[in-house]
Amino acid sequence: MLLQGSSVGVWIGLWDEDPDTWTSGKKVSYTNWSPVSPRSFLNDDEWVSRFANEQLCMVLSNNHNFHLTGKWYFERCSESAYGFVCQKPQDVSKPPAHSCRHLPDNIEYRSHTYKVVSGNMSWYDAMHMCTENDSDLVSVTDAYHQAFLTVLVNRLAVPHWIGLYSQDSGINYQWSDGSDTVYTHWDAADDDEDIVNGECVYMDVNGGWRRADCETPLPGALCHVSPAGIKPFISYELVCPSTWVKFGQGCYNFEPVVEKLTFEESREHCRQKVNTSDVLTIESETENRFVLEQLWSSGFHHHTVWLGMYFNFDTDSLAWVDGSPMEYTNWPSKAPDTKLLTADTCVNTRVVDGLWYLSRCTERLGFICKTITNVGTEVEVAPINGVYHGVIAAAVLVAVLVFALLAGAMWFMYKRNASRFQRLPTLGSAYYRQTSSQATESDGNVLITDLEAHSGE
Structure with missing residues (x-):
């Protein structure tokens, strides 16, 4: 961790x-x-x-x-x-450097904040208590946070509820906060006996995940605090071609996974489907998990597919076909030495584990097409503060100025053609009725012609 x-x-x-x-x-x-x-x-x-x-x-x-x-x-x-990493024997004459007797309200690890709630509780009680503490039951999506929570629960010395549960008698599990379920850490001792509908999951003192009836009382629960503050939310109206799958700002076509084409043939095949598409590029762990889940759910565990990455001889480096920066990688250990690569070097990924490997571009593999679709409409919803107040004030000022200009233009036109307006009989008898309770009897009715006379003086 x-x-x-x-x-x-x-x-x-x-x-x-x-x-x-x-x-x-x-x-x-x-x-x-x-x-x-x-x-x-x-x-x-x-x-x-x-x-x-x-x-x-x-x-x-x-x-x-x-x-x-x-x-x-x-x-x-x-x-x-x-x-x-260096290691030295522990001095048994000294107390442990860390103790969980007095836990802080918020426990920080990397970009996550955790809370521990204690007391005999069911899984539903645990969810309620986390909500009362402005948090959710914890979801564990990688080995680093699993290791951190393993140490925490081990020091607490009692099992704790986590946010994993099933609604179909243990066939599928999901996190209560909607996180992806690619990563798992089931306890080897956990078995499939006594499966009940809506069963829930806890973390044992050894860090392993185990199942139990959701009404089983446990000594505590692990909560995950949502990030503080309200971030602007941007929604996109993204429309993908038929049979393509939408994810983020991209559209993905998984049909060519069963094809067997060279790297260049695969690129051409994608362009013919949609002229803005190309062979799959992966820019984050989230996107990688999405692709793997799609392939696993379709039964393509033993396939190998092209990635849109090749050895660029001019820059002496591996590059994505769309020119995006190489910010995310998934090599088995470390990146390959570019000194050992040739112009015929491309990259594939194994569906079984999502790892990347080098291969010759002339090999025949399956592939996935990906396109970044132009966004039709972008709507941003954010707190009205700071700069947003300034924008609203500017808009009001512009509206006032436009109204003033229109009113001035109308007044100018009226004064220029006053004689024509005076000949209109309907305007000659028009009047403005004073409604103020303080108005006198003499000024109760004011003719518009009188107002014109006084304004000209």
Whole structure:
């Protein structure tokens, strides 16, 4: 949990000479091997020919993809891209540095704020108590916050409700605040017995998620505080072509996943569908999760599809086809060395885990088309303060000036053609009736012609 936003990984005290013993001399009793390793960028022959004689040391992955976060893999000990973590024995004569006896009202971790509520409560009671504290039952969507909450609940030493629940007898689960459910951390000891309709989930003292009847009383619950302040909300009227799926500001077509085309053929296929579309680009973890959920729900777990990324020979770097900045990546460990790439280098992603791999652009793979649709209407709703008051005042001033100009123009036209207006019999007998209670009998009725006479004096 302490590594979020840090380097791609850290060295830990294990190497290939004795993989069963830590460098401290203790025997290895726990392992967390990665399903993939950095040698994914090279085939087995290339790996053996280049690095067979080099010593390998263990890296703990800090990849933000939850399939790899915290996993272990071997890397050349001479590699300099990693950080490290030091460990020393705890002094048992001193009290623990952290204690949960007196928790603050708000517990901060990265960009999240948590609250802990205590007392025997059902899942529904927990939701109500979180709401009373201006928060929601917690949702856990990545391994970093899971690790943080694991430490917190472990120190509290009792299980706590979280915001996960089911409405279909345990077939599907959802977060009460609507967060995505791609990341999970079920306890291995949890089983499918005694499943009840509307069952709810709690975090046990070991951090694992377990199911229970929603009316079961538990000692506490974890709440997540919504971000403070009201942010402007912008809604877009986005219309996607038929059979395309809308997400954010883009439209996605998943039909070509079953096609087998080269990288350039895939790009041309997308352009023929919609001239503004191209092969899929992924700009955030949220977008990556959306794409994976769509593919998983359609049963494409074992497919590999093109990403709209290629090696730009002119800039000597990997680039997106739409020119967008490379702010998000999802390599198995670290980004590939561009010195080893050629002009025929493209990138694909495996649907099973969403990881990115290099491949030749002439390979034949499936693909997804994506288009950024022009926004028809943009509506912004924001608090009326500061600059918004200024805008309203300016609008009122402009309206007053326009009205004054129109009134002046009408008065000028009237004075210029006064004789014509005087010949109108209907205007000669028109009058303005004074309604004030203070008006005298002599000025109760004022003829418009009299007003004209006085105004000319």
